[in-house]
Amino acid sequence: MTQRTQTPVTPRPFLKWAGGKSQLIEQYKPLFPKGFKNYYEPFLGGGAVFFYLHQQFTGFNAFLSDINPELINVYCCVRDDVETLIDLLDKHQLKHGKIHYYQVRGKLFRRKKHRAARLIYLNKTCFNGLYRENSKGEFNVPMGRYKNPKICNADLLRSVSEALTKAEINLQPFDAVLEQAKTADDFVYFDPPYYPLNPTSNFTAYSRYSFNEESQKKLRDTFAELSDRNVRVMLSNSDCEFIRNLYKDFHIHTVYATRSINSKGKKRGKISEVVVTSY
Template identity: 60%
Template sequence: MAFSPLSVVPRSAIPSPVSNQIAPRPFLKWAGGKSRLIQQYLDFFPQNFETYFEPFLGGGAIFFYLSCLFPVRGVLMDINPELVNVYTCVKDQIETLMDLLEQHRQNHSQHYYYLMRATVAESSIERAARLIYLNKTCFNGLYRENSKGQFNVPMGRYKNPRIFDPEVLCAASKALQLTQIYENPFETVLNFAASKRDFVYFDPPYYPISATSNFTAYNRYSFHAEDQIKLRNTFAELASRGVQVMLSNSDCPFIRELYQDFKIHPIIAARAINSDPSKRGKISEVLITSY
């Protein structure tokens, strides 16, 4: 796997984003996205780093926030091939992607949604447009796959869904120009991050805090206790190299014990996805840092 070193001018402090142009932000709805938690994270970002790594990319909220502040050169990874393909197409084929999304916008209906959900797109750009379309029109913006990797979320109840925002996609494309994007499991970050100049942020599938809160069930890739232990060992190895590492997870005895040798910061989050609205509310999470 080819990799060329990346660098940016180190920052002595993280300023507030100021721009006359639209700021980069997530273009996908994603379960567990961190957009609403960033204000609680601000005091815990490292003050200096050159290369940013995010092995569980998801909606990319932290990456896009940092991109509001300065050009971020980094390595973005995820094990989900469809997600990686979307980011790659947003980075490299933005105009063609928006043309296809406009076609989806014009054709949107209940019949069309289920037709697209059952369709296997052939080219990478068609796959990317299909995923964004389904993501913006499905129930709760939830990405969920069956055991065969087939998207299986019903259509949402939106009167006029915003299929895509050209300004948001273009801002995301611009931010992604300085990144390398890979379909990789999280542990391959060990091949790249090696020193205090590197900042790694892990946002893995959360460890379930109850039998009914299995946060890992949204795709075909299960994430069990042994994977959490493997992740902790990866975290510890990176920390031993001097890499600045930050990780989000559920607040429970298992996770607190795993990371007892590191700094654990409580975070208050809103549980947004639950079939019963009465069970959506505040919940404690943890943000763990090596520095």
């Protein structure tokens, strides 16, 4: 079993996720509300915004959700049984290699904690740390070229477990937040799959759950309905005419991110994104 260290570890994302927001937090800081009682994040992903808010604000209730059942299972296992998960990841660390990787990738585990360990293991050892599924929901990323990947960051997982202790974590579509967030005490942050910048972009192709133009419009309608209730709403998306037109009635801010998930190094670099706020 991995030993505990004495140095406190600040909770932060423990998974590498497409579109993760860790690099953008500094630019987001001036845009966050100054206080709120309830926080909702319907596209949980890596959870960077939640972990930041957890450090900066006290006393709020967190409601975290996503439509990806494997992702939600991981968060629940980290929250509810982190020591068992650490033990399982330590075993993957000892066995890691090409044969073990493809055996784990091709195997479907029934027990929730084994499924959670599988996802973290694959996330830490697959090519470019990219979570991607085919149309059947099967993880299909090849093994990455890492000499000695750190599969189990036990102290980080423990700190994340502590941060999630009182969080409500649900498997549900983004518009389910309409049944929950209803007053000015509520803050909702949407981080959906981004609208593609060109026809060959695969921004929306990381899982079996497609997020097309109609989905973007449904999200805008959800955003608008929450805004009408005086709920404070914040949303991230790609910087393009379609998104700017969708949210033209709200406050649109420009931020700059480094595109890191691309097989061609020359296509990685600074790119503008938008943040929309209702306040």
